[in-house]
Amino acid sequence: MSDSRPTVSPAAPPIDWTAHAAVLFDLDGVVTPTAEVHMRAWADMFNHFLALPDAPGGGDRSPYEAGDYFAHVDGKPRYDGVRDFLASRGIELPEGEITDSGDTLTVHGLGNRKDVAFNEVLERDGVDAYPGSVALLDHLRDLGTPLAVVSSSRNAPAVLAAAGLSDRFVTVVSGAVAEELGLPGKPAPDTFVHAAEVLGAPVERCVVLEDAVSGVRAGAAGHFALVVGVDRGVGADALTEAGADVVVADLAELVPGDREEARDGA
Numbered sequence: 001m002s003d004s005r006p007t008v009s010p011a012a013p014p015i016d017w018t019a020h021a022a023v024l025f026d027l028d029g030v031v032t033p034t035a036e037v038h039m040r041a042w043a044d045m046f047n048h049f050l051a052l053p054d055a056p057g058g059g060d061r062s063p064y065e066a067g068d069y070f071a072h073v074d075g076k077p078r079y080d081g082v083r084d085f086l087a088s089r090g091i092e093l094p095e096g097e098i099t100d101s102g103d104t105l106t107v108h109g110l111g112n113r114k115d116v117a118f119n120e121v122l123e124r125d126g127v128d129a130y131p132g133s134v135a136l137l138d139h140l141r142d143l144g145t146p147l148a149v150v151s152s153s154r155n156a157p158a159v160l161a162a163a164g165l166s167d168r169f170v171t172v173v174s175g176a177v178a179e180e181l182g183l184p185g186k187p188a189p190d191t192f193v194h195a196a197e198v199l200g201a202p203v204e205r206c207v208v209l210e211d212a213v214s215g216v217r218a219g220a221a222g223h224f225a226l227v228v229g230v231d232r233g234v235g236a237d238a239l240t241e242a243g244a245d246v247v248v249a250d251l252a253e254l255v256p257g258d259r260e261e262a263r264d265g266a
């Protein structure tokens, strides 16, 4: 994907990473550009469903838009995203079974249809991490800071492997891990708190990096040292209102060397 150096804003606030015990990364939209793949897969699936003649459930069947993703789906576990979007339209569908096929008009069936679409793109296109995120991962590796991925996605391990970054993280708290442990998903803070425990770091010494309103809310609710909002389209105001202490457009803004080089080049 990218060729060039990451975008750097010398105006971004400096973070003294040595002052923090651990860093907890959301994945889609923070480390990898896969939030866009999720977004497109959700839009295709919901618009297919909303346009079906005689579909059950009633409610408002007008087309699904990007605003619906950010407001109801972004950052949440798969079936919570389906439920919350349907509820926003007043559409009622049965839960169904986790094994429902994508042609079954249930909460699980719709979620599974979207998952098939997501994995088709993942297999076809692969994943290249954001260069600015890799730069920050490199910096933190040099410092020896323990890192975790905390993602609502059940596909998190596959996305990390596709990006060649599995070995950078001590632990990956994915949607599947959260379910196994009975942890509520974002915006609840529990998955982030669990990751901090695994890393042996008190929450007040951990940094959370998130691009979704639901994820920033989770970080704010967990009383972490710092919640960094990464604005990939949600908007800086929405991230700040959700509880972000600082908002950046790219993680390169948080890498000391890149900040200096950006200033030198200015």
Ligand SMILES: O=P(O)(O)OC[C@H]1O[C@@H](O)[C@H](O)[C@@H](O)[C@@H]1O
Pocket: 027, 028, 035, 038, 039, 073, 074, 075, 076, 077, 078, 081, 115, 118, 151, 152, 153, 154, 155, 156, 175, 212
């Ligand atoms: O369906 P999956 O892969 O388990 O992902 C669940 C959610 O994971 C989050 O990381 C994404 O921001 C959401 O867009 C996605 O819906």
